[in-house]
Amino acid sequence: MRNIRFCASLAPPRSSRVYLVSLNDDAGIVIFNRQNILELCNFLLRHDTGKAHNRLVQHPRKMSLLHVCCTTVRGLVKKGLFLESTYTACLRTAGYASGGVAKDKEPVKKAKTPQGRFDMDETESKSKDVFERFPDDVHPETKEKGGPRGPEPTRYGDWERKGRCIDF
Amino acid sequence: MAAVCAASRVLGRKIVSSKALPVVWQTSNRKLHFSVYGKGGDAKVSDAISTQYPVVDHEFDAVVVGAGGAGLRAAFGLSEAGFNTACVTKLFPTRSHTVAAQGGINAALGNMEEDDWRWHFYDTVKGSDWLGDQDAIHYMTEQAPAAVVELENFGMPFSRTEEGRIYQRAFGGQSLKFGKGGQAHRCCCVADRTGHSLLHTLYGRSLRYDTSYFVEYFALDLLMEDGECKGVIALCMEDGSIHRFRAKNTVIATGGYGRTYFSCTSAHTSTGDGNAMVTRAGLPCQDLEFVQFHPTGIYGAGCLITEGCRGEGGILINSEGERFMERYAPNAKDLASRDVVSRSMTIELREGRYNILNLYYNINLLFCAQNTVITHKDGEDTVVPGLYACGESGCASVHGANRLGANSLLDLVVFGRACALTIAETDTPGEKLSPLKPNAGEASVANMDKIRFANGSTRTSEIRLNIYSFQQSIVWNTDLVETLELQNLMLNGVQTIVSAEARTESRGAHAREDFKDRVDEYDYSKSLQGQVKKPFEQHWRKHTLSYVDPKTGKVTLEYRPVIDNSLNAEECAAIPPAIRSY
Numbered sequence: 001m002r003n004i005r006f007c008a009s010l011a012p013p014r015s016s017r018v019y020l021v022s023l024n025d026d027a028g029i030v031i032f033n034r035q036n037i038l039e040l041c042n043f044l045l046r047h048d049t050g051k052a053h054n055r056l057v058q059h060p061r062k063m064s065l066l067h068v069c070c071t072t073v074r075g076l077v078k079k080g081l082f083l084e085s086t087y088t089a090c091l092r093t094a095g096y097a098s099g100g101v102a103k104d105k106e107p108v109k110k111a112k113t114p115q116g117r118f119d120m121d122e123t124e125s126k127s128k129d130v131f132e133r134f135p136d137d138v139h140p141e142t143k144e145k146g147g148p149r150g151p152e153p154t155r156y157g158d159w160e161r162k163g164r165c166i167d168f
Numbered sequence: 169m170a171a172v173c174a175a176s177r178v179l180g181r182k183i184v185s186s187k188a189l190p191v192v193w194q195t196s197n198r199k200l201h202f203s204v205y206g207k208g209g210d211a212k213v214s215d216a217i218s219t220q221y222p223v224v225d226h227e228f229d230a231v232v233v234g235a236g237g238a239g240l241r242a243a244f245g246l247s248e249a250g251f252n253t254a255c256v257t258k259l260f261p262t263r264s265h266t267v268a269a270q271g272g273i274n275a276a277l278g279n280m281e282e283d284d285w286r287w288h289f290y291d292t293v294k295g296s297d298w299l300g301d302q303d304a305i306h307y308m309t310e311q312a313p314a315a316v317v318e319l320e321n322f323g324m325p326f327s328r329t330e331e332g333r334i335y336q337r338a339f340g341g342q343s344l345k346f347g348k349g350g351q352a353h354r355c356c357c358v359a360d361r362t363g364h365s366l367l368h369t370l371y372g373r374s375l376r377y378d379t380s381y382f383v384e385y386f387a388l389d390l391l392m393e394d395g396e397c398k399g400v401i402a403l404c405m406e407d408g409s410i411h412r413f414r415a416k417n418t419v420i421a422t423g424g425y426g427r428t429y430f431s432c433t434s435a436h437t438s439t440g441d442g443n444a445m446v447t448r449a450g451l452p453c454q455d456l457e458f459v460q461f462h463p464t465g466i467y468g469a470g471c472l473i474t475e476g477c478r479g480e481g482g483i484l485i486n487s488e489g490e491r492f493m494e495r496y497a498p499n500a501k502d503l504a505s506r507d508v509v510s511r512s513m514t515i516e517l518r519e520g521r522y523n524i525l526n527l528y529y530n531i532n533l534l535f536c537a538q539n540t541v542i543t544h545k546d547g548e549d550t551v552v553p554g555l556y557a558c559g560e561s562g563c564a565s566v567h568g569a570n571r572l573g574a575n576s577l578l579d580l581v582v583f584g585r586a587c588a589l590t591i592a593e594t595d596t597p598g599e600k601l602s603p604l605k606p607n608a609g610e611a612s613v614a615n616m617d618k619i620r621f622a623n624g625s626t627r628t629s630e631i632r633l634n635i636y637s638f639q640q641s642i643v644w645n646t647d648l649v650e651t652l653e654l655q656n657l658m659l660n661g662v663q664t665i666v667s668a669e670a671r672t673e674s675r676g677a678h679a680r681e682d683f684k685d686r687v688d689e690y691d692y693s694k695s696l697q698g699q700v701k702k703p704f705e706q707h708w709r710k711h712t713l714s715y716v717d718p719k720t721g722k723v724t725l726e727y728r729p730v731i732d733n734s735l736n737a738e739e740c741a742a743i744p745p746a747i748r749s750y
Contacts, residue, residue: 144335147327148360156476157340158573159271161360165472167271168340168462168573 130162211411216606217613223410228254228380229597231400231415233387233442236264237363237580238559238587239421240370245588246417247377250597254413256382256402258437258649261371265423265435266580269363272355273319273581274342274574275312279333280353283344285309286740288354290346292575296568297676297686298709298745299455301731304566306740308575308582315581316356324369326356341572341750355574366577385411386649387441389612390418390449390555393604397449397555401609403616403652408643412609414601417554417591420446421584424560425660427653433465433472437653442561444656447663451552452713452726456660457668458569458677461510478502484509486516511681556591558583565711565730569676619651663714666723673708676748686748693747704729709745 131149138145142152153159158168211226228251232243235257243255257264276285289309293300316334320326326334339355358365385402391412392398399414422442426434443453464473478484484502486492496512497504504512556562559580566579673687674680687708690699704710704727713726734740 142335143330145328145330146325146359147335148357152337153270153360154337154339154355156474156479158474158476159339159360160474160476161270163473163477165462165464165474166360167269168460168472168475 214606217410217610218617221410221613221617223412223609223613225412225414226254227601228252228413228415229595229599230254230417230419230591231256231413232419232421233257233400233445234264234421234423234559234561235259235261235371235381235383236421236423236559237266237366237370237577238562238584239264239419240367240374241581241584242419242421242556242558242587243379244370244374244377245585246419246591247374247379249588249592251417251591251595252380252597254380254382254415255374256385256387256400256413258384258386258405258441260383261374261381262367263437264367265438266367266577267364268433268435269366269577270360271339271577272337272357272362272574273312273316273366273577274339274354274572275316275336275356275578276309276354277313277316277334277336277356279329280336281344283352283354285312287344287346287349287352288312288342289734289740290743291342291352292566292572293568293743294347294746294748295341295570295572295575295676296566297570297748298568298688298743299458299565299675299711299730300568301565302733302742303731303735306734306736307586308566308579310735310740311582311585312578315578315585318585319366319369319581322369322373324358324365326358339574342574363577366581370581382411382413386652387422387445388616388652389609390445391604391608392449393608396553396602398602398604398608400445401612403649405644405646405649408645410609410613412604414604415554416595416599416601417556419587419591420555420557420561421559422561425657428657428661428664429459433462439653439657440561440660441653441656442557443663444659446555446557447659447716448718450715451555452715453660453663454711454713454728455565455569455667456664456714457671457712458567459664460571460677478509484513492516510679514681556587558587562587568730569678571677615655616648616652619655620645620648659716659718662721663716663723667712667714667725670725671708671712675708688745690745692745 133149134140136145139147148161150161153161158165160166211224213222213224215222217223230246230251230253232239232246232253232255235243235255239255239257240261243253246253255261274288276283276288278284286309289302289305292305292309293302296305316326320334329335334356336353337355337357338351338353342352342354344350344352356362382402382404384405386405387400387402388410389401390397390399391401391414397418398416399412400418401410401412403410420442422440422445424434424438425440425443426432426438427436428440432438443456447453462472464475464477465471466473482502483491484493491501493501493504493509493512496515497508500508502509560576562583566583567575668678671678672680672683674684675686687702687706689702689704689707689709690696710727710729713728715724715726716722717724732742732744734742
């Protein structure tokens with residue numbers, strides 16, 4: 001399988017499938033069922049001739065369809081990388097239910113960023129408005145309805161908002 | 169999946185060639201992701217320019233480039249008049265830079281006190297430092313109340329007085345009774361988001377009409393033939409196809425070029441594309457040296473601090489902790505006028521007493537740049553048939569040497585509408601288009617092709633091949649678009665620099681230390697009696713027209729006189745020049 005230029009491995013949650021995306025001239029998406037991966041790897045290693053070949057391998061109905069397209073061109077990625085990735089993918093799927101039955105316990109959460117200044121509580125996430133609304137949106141002195149809140153923006157001759165000059 | 173397929177196909181071919189050969193693929197393989205809206209969906213695909221770049225030809229009555237305030241107003245104004253209009257924009261309409269404007273629109277509605285548009289006219293002429301064309305200013309200020317009322321009828325939620333009329337507030341440079349009656353209240357706002365609201369109102373209104381929007385199409389060049397503008401050629405960023413929009417009328421409303429400066433308040437997309445297109449077509453741009461700066465800005469951050477900070481007790485300190493204004497203006501100190509402060513800061517900067525990290529306020533923020541012009545001069549003004557411009561990229565020279573706050577949004581709507589009206593007067597919808605050479609736009613495509621492959625051709629390392637081949641894809645190649653924008657910025661920049669260097673005076677936003685005074689045909693600080701009028705070549709009350717030769721980068725300058733008469737002398741007398749002081 002030297003001829004597959006390996007790109008990424010995806011192991012979706014609650015699935016026993018591993019998708020290996022490779023970019024060849026004819027892009028192939030290689031889909032493996034976890035249970036067959038090792039088998040496939042052995043098979044591929046044994047048949048590593050470096051020559052072009054097209055194979056369509058159909059697996060018995062119970063398992064997912066194994067569809068392998070591989071064509072030649074130049075080998076770019078070493079075998080090792082390919083196998084390493086499949087191994088990682090395998091591990092990932094091993095964590096999922098075997099035999100294709102999805103257990104939906106806790107959904108997989110994205111790891112939270114380390115505690116820092118960007119980490120905020122859910123309740124705080126709503127941005128605080130610096131300026132308070134006027135009652136009925138009417139400015140008490142100028143009686144302007146629907147105007148900008150806070151101090152008068154044009155009081156310094158430019159359009160000032162929160163200390164910054166936006167227009168002048 | 170499609171993208172992966174496309175990319176891999178590119179990859180495959182690229183591996184084969186190691187020279188800078190463009191990728192060859194059959195046209196039939198590529199699915200073009202556009203659909204033609206509006207009437208007359210007869211877009212034809214041809215390979216008249218090149219087999220590598222299939223070109224889609226569209227025919228319209230009018231094309232508007234840019235969908236900011238001015239572009240939208242022109243586009244739906246034209247649609248309303250019955251023209252089959254296309255609006256080509258590199259951004260979604262509501263993302264244009266107009267959305268950032270917070271201040272309001274000036275109009276002499278007279279809701280707060282008695283007001284007259286002639287006083288607004290006077291203020292604008294004075295604000296432009298007598299470099300503005302008074303006929304254009306007459307037009308704009310006279311139309312202002314009608315324009316604002318029209319916007320309000322479109323649904324723009326202006327803030328209101330108790331009686332329900334539009335609330336107007338005071339803003340810089342507006343006075344009553346020709347400067348003698350104190351501060352005028354003319355600025356109509358929508359809370360603090362006038363530009364945002366304006367753009368959304370115009371966009372919403374434009375959806376009523378069947379303007380065809382071509383969003384995320386980067387306009388490459390004008391299609392000029394025999395000195396006439398016959399349309400625009402654009403690159404679809406989504407799928408990389410080239411489109412030629414043939415139209416009898418082209419309106420440029422592409423905005424300014426703030427991004428030529430490192431520290432600016434403009435959006436990243438303000439790259440002066442329209443100005444550059446016009447320059448490459450061999451037409452001049454006018455008064456590009458007038459760029460507005462603000463003295464109290466934060467270097468690099470691109471935000472400005474209100475000048476009120478000085479009025480409220482803020483002190484300007486250089487890197488040595490010294491209150492440097494005392495040396496330049498011993499009496500006023502930090503409260504000296506803006507240009508004095510700016511000049512002092514420049515000197516401090518030059519002498520090395522600055523510290524950028526320490527919030528040193530720097531005079532380097534651009535606010536609004538100026539202008540292209542559509543008139544071709546041969547000793548006289550002549551019009552380039554088929555080409556119009558409005559908004560920040562268009563220059564009727566309403567702002568002259570200095571743009572007053574709240575006049576720019578007004579400029580957009582008034583002249584956007586004016587473009588539509590002029591086209592409606594001079595043209596009729598459904599007219600047959602004059603023939604265009606089949607390979608029109610070839611040069612633009614060649615240029616784009618050159619840029620696209622400029623970097624990748626010598627790469628042989630196989631790891632990098634992946635990255636660069638991806639970058640050289642024409643689909644969603646934002647790198648390519650950024651490079652095209654950079655080309656445009658450079659054209660704008662070089663014209664600004666050369667024009668500014670040539671103008672040996674200080675007028676409005678153009679201030680020079682070596683030439684501190686305004687140089688007019690007379691010296692207006694003294695009585696005119698007994699003065700000899702300086703010839704045209706010796707004074708500076710004139711517009712600069714700059715041309716660039718795109719191959720050599722050489723800038724040539726010409727000059728054009730300021731229009732000093734208003735549209736109608738009885739309705740509105742022209743304002744003779746005077747010294748500008750507030």
